[in-house]
Amino acid sequence: MNNLHFAFRPFLPSLMNEVFERQSNETELTYKPAANVREDEKNYTIELALPGFTKDEISISFEEEVLTVTAGRQPKEEVKGPKYTWNEFGYKSKYERSFQLPETVDADQINAKFENGILNVILPKKEVQPAAVKQITIA
Secondary structure (H helix, E strand, O other), X not given: OOOEEEEOOOOOOOHHHHHEEEOOOOOOEEEOOOEEEEEOOOEEEEEEXXXXXXXXXXXXXXXXXXXXXXXXXXXXXXXXXXXXXXXXOOOOEEEEEEEEOOOOEOHHHOXXXXXXXXXXXXXXXXXOOOOOOOOOOOO
């Protein structure tokens, strides 16, 4: 998981790694969307800024305690006519961010909603039983 940049603990990432990273394919950039993480007594909530996307262009996966959000779209076909003289966002880029989740997340109950360019991923907490203390008899 080389894309793991955030866990629910203090972390100061490199600014350039946080904004984007160039893939081996030099024509595609992967951007890391801005994120907020909130916590209350029942849930963690991850808010991701994904303006300009539709919910059909966003995918969320969960594997081995890592939640990954990816947003992208198919490239537009070449349009005849004026060419861009400046193009800061395009169709040859994608957004991706991964989060290492704590053990207290109930993975079976994760849900998400997307509204006004903000993706909210709700991560319900599960009750974690404290480890039982076992006394060992010395022989």
